[in-house]
Amino acid sequence: MSFNRPDQLRKLNETFDICIIGGGATGAGVALDATLRGYKVLLIEKGDFACQTSSKSTKLVHGGVRYLEQAVKKLDWHQFKMVYKALHERKILLKNAPHLAHPLGLLTPCYTRWERLYYRIGMWLYDKISGSTNLKSSRGLSKKEIQAEFPSIESHHLRGGVLYYDGQLNDARYALAILKEAERLGACILNYASLDSFELGAKSLKIKKVVFSDLLSKEIYTITVKAVVNATGPFTDKIRALANPRMKPRMKVSRGAHVVLPAEFWQGETALLIPKTDDGRVIFVIPWRDYVLVGTTDDPDTLSESPVILEAEKAYLISYFNRYSSKKATLEDISATFVGQRPLLQAQLDSTLNTDTKSLVRDHEVEVDGRSKLVSIMGGKWTTYRVMASDTLDVLEKEVLNVPVKPCLTKDHILAPASPVALPATVEPDIRAHLSEIYGPAAGEVYGYGADRILANQPFLVGELTYLKEHEMAVTWEDVLARRWGIAIRDEALAEKLKAIKKEAFAS
Ligand SMILES: Cc1cc2nc3c(=O)[nH]c(=O)nc-3n(C[C@H](O)[C@H](O)[C@H](O)COP(=O)(O)OP(=O)(O)OC[C@H]3O[C@@H](n4cnc5c(N)ncnc54)[C@H](O)[C@@H]3O)c2cc1C
Incomplete structure (x- = not known):
C-alpha cells in the first residue's frame, strides 16, 4: 500500500482499535505510537495533514527560554518541569529525522x-x-x-x-514523515476526511462508531472503533461537544x-x-x-x-x-x-478567565470523558508531540481499553524510508539541496520521477508532482506549495508562478 488516497480508502473495510481525529503534530504522534504498540489505527484529517497550527509554528524545537524565565521568576515548579521535558525531547526530535x-x-x-x-x-x-x-x-x-x-x-x-x-x-514535513511511517507500519491515514458525529452505545453512551465524510467523494463512512482520540488542537472543544454536549470548553x-x-x-x-x-x-x-x-x-x-x-x-x-x-x-x-x-489549555474551566494568553502555560493534558470515553489530548507544543502521544496512549490503555500499558517505542524510531535511495552524483547542487532537505533518504527515489525543472533557476521538479500525489497524498496545489514544499509560506509570488506553469497537475 502507498501513501495515497485510493490505497488508504481500500483499508477502510475494517474495524479499528483506535480512531484518531486530527492530522497535525499531535494526531500524527499518537498514530505512530499506537501503531508501534500493535493497535489497528485509523487517522482522519479534515483538511490536509498539518494544515492548521502544525505548519504555522515558528519552527523551533525548544524548551522555551521565556518559559524558563517565567518558571524562575514565579518559582513555578510545574513550568520548570515542562521546560525540562521539552529540552530533553529536543534532541530526540533532531535525532529521529535529521533531514x-x-x-x-x-x-x-x-x-x-x-x-x-x-x-x-x-x-x-x-x-x-x-x-x-x-x-x-x-x-x-x-x-x-x-x-x-x-x-x-x-x-x-x-x-x-x-x-x-x-x-x-x-514542521509540516515532520508531521508528514511521522504519518508516513505510521502508515508504512499498518495504519490507515486519510486526509480530507472530516469527523461528523459519533454513534454511542444505547446504555453506556460510550462511543462505538465514528461517522465521517470523505470531503472529496462526499461519501459517508461509519466505522466501528474501540477508542477515539481527539487530537484536533484549537478545534478540540468542538469534538468534545459532539461526544458529550455537557462538557465545558477548555481551549x-x-x-x-x-x-x-x-x-x-x-x-x-x-x-x-x-x-x-x-x-x-x-x-x-x-x-x-x-x-x-x-x-x-x-x-x-x-x-x-x-x-x-x-x-x-x-x-x-x-x-x-x-x-x-x-x-x-x-x-x-x-x-x-x-x-x-x-x-x-485553560487551567480554569471558566472561559472568561485567563484572557492574557501569554501567561498560559504551554503544557498538555489528557482528558477522558467519563461518559463517552472520548480521549482528548489538549495543549502542548510541537517539541513535545512525542511525549504527548505517549501520555495519551498510556491513559487510553488504562482507562478506555482497560489493558496493561504497553511500552512506548517512538523514542528511537527513525522516521526514514526502509530502503533509502541516494541521488546520482551528477545532480545539480540546488536540486540536490532541495531534494535532500525535503525528502532526506528518499531524495533519490523522488529524482527518479523526472529531473526537468518546472521553472528555470528553481529546484522544483516536474517529476516531484507525480511523487507527491502517489506517495505523499497531496490533493491540491496548496498541499504542495504550503506544506510539501513550504514555498507558499516563504515566497507567495514564486509559489503562484510555479502553480501557473503546471496548473493542471492539482486542484486549486
Ligand atoms: C504561532 C505559533 C508558533 C508556534 N511555535 C512553536 C515552536 O516554535 N515550537 C513548538 O514546539 N511549538 C510551537 N507552537 C505550538 C505548536 O505549533 C502546536 O502546539 C502544535 O502544532 C499543535 O498541533 P496539533 O496537532 O495539536 O494541532 P493542529 O496542527 O491544529 O492539528 C489539529 C488538526 O485537527 C483537524 N481537525 C479539526 N476538526 C476536525 C474534524 N472534525 N475531523 C478531522 N480533523 C479535524 C484540523 O484540520 C487540524 O489539522 C506554535 C504555535 C503557534 C500558533
Whole structure:
C-alpha cells in the first residue's frame, strides 16, 4: 500500500482499535505510537495533514527560554518541569529525522551590563537543565565579536550578547514523515476526511462508531472503533461537544503572526532572539531556507480555519526587525506571511478567565470523558508531540481499553524510508539541496520521477508532482506549495508562478 488516497480508502473495510481525529503534530504522534504498540489505527484529517497550527509554528524545537524565565521568576515548579521535558525531547526530535530538524544558534543581544549577566546566567541554566542532551554550550560575546561574526545585527548601543542553541524543524514535513511511517507500519491515514458525529452505545453512551465524510467523494463512512482520540488542537472543544454536549470548553485560542523576508535582509545562519518587546513578548528573527522568518505575536483570538495576518501585525513585526537589523525592511519587502492559532489549555474551566494568553502555560493534558470515553489530548507544543502521544496512549490503555500499558517505542524510531535511495552524483547542487532537505533518504527515489525543472533557476521538479500525489497524498496545489514544499509560506509570488506553469497537475 502507498501513501495515497485510493490505497488508504481500500483499508477502510475494517474495524479499528483506535480512531484518531486530527492530522497535525499531535494526531500524527499518537498514530505512530499506537501503531508501534500493535493497535489497528485509523487517522482522519479534515483538511490536509498539518494544515492548521502544525505548519504555522515558528519552527523551533525548544524548551522555551521565556518559559524558563517565567518558571524562575514565579518559582513555578510545574513550568520548570515542562521546560525540562521539552529540552530533553529536543534532541530526540533532531535525532529521529535529521533531514527535517537541525541545531540552530540564537543570539540574544544585550544593551546593559546587567542584561549580559542576566542572560548569561539564564542560558547557562538552560544548558544545565538540558544536561547530556544539550545541543551545544551557550557562550557570552563582546560587542566586537558580535560585529565581526554577525554583521546583520544593528550594533548601535550594543554591550554584548549571549549565543545559545535550540533546534529548527520543517514542521509540516515532520508531521508528514511521522504519518508516513505510521502508515508504512499498518495504519490507515486519510486526509480530507472530516469527523461528523459519533454513534454511542444505547446504555453506556460510550462511543462505538465514528461517522465521517470523505470531503472529496462526499461519501459517508461509519466505522466501528474501540477508542477515539481527539487530537484536533484549537478545534478540540468542538469534538468534545459532539461526544458529550455537557462538557465545558477548555481551549483558549491565541494567534501568532509571522512575516517572511528574502535572505538578503539577514546574513549567516544564526538567529536572533529579541528577548523583550515593549509589550513583554519574545520575537525571533530566524534564517530559514534562503529567507528570514520574523515572529511571532501572541494575542487572544477567535477560532478560525484560515486566520490572516493584520496590517498592524505586519507593521509591528517589521518595526521590531528594523530595530535590531542593520539592513532595514519595508512592508513591501515581505515575501510571505502566515498566522497560526495556539491550542492553549485553560487551567480554569471558566472561559472568561485567563484572557492574557501569554501567561498560559504551554503544557498538555489528557482528558477522558467519563461518559463517552472520548480521549482528548489538549495543549502542548510541537517539541513535545512525542511525549504527548505517549501520555495519551498510556491513559487510553488504562482507562478506555482497560489493558496493561504497553511500552512506548517512538523514542528511537527513525522516521526514514526502509530502503533509502541516494541521488546520482551528477545532480545539480540546488536540486540536490532541495531534494535532500525535503525528502532526506528518499531524495533519490523522488529524482527518479523526472529531473526537468518546472521553472528555470528553481529546484522544483516536474517529476516531484507525480511523487507527491502517489506517495505523499497531496490533493491540491496548496498541499504542495504550503506544506510539501513550504514555498507558499516563504515566497507567495514564486509559489503562484510555479502553480501557473503546471496548473493542471492539482486542484486549486
Ligand atoms: C504561532 C505559533 C508558533 C508556534 N511555535 C512553536 C515552536 O516554535 N515550537 C513548538 O514546539 N511549538 C510551537 N507552537 C505550538 C505548536 O505549533 C502546536 O502546539 C502544535 O502544532 C499543535 O498541533 P496539533 O496537532 O495539536 O494541532 P493542529 O496542527 O491544529 O492539528 C489539529 C488538526 O485537527 C483537524 N481537525 C479539526 N476538526 C476536525 C474534524 N472534525 N475531523 C478531522 N480533523 C479535524 C484540523 O484540520 C487540524 O489539522 C506554535 C504555535 C503557534 C500558533
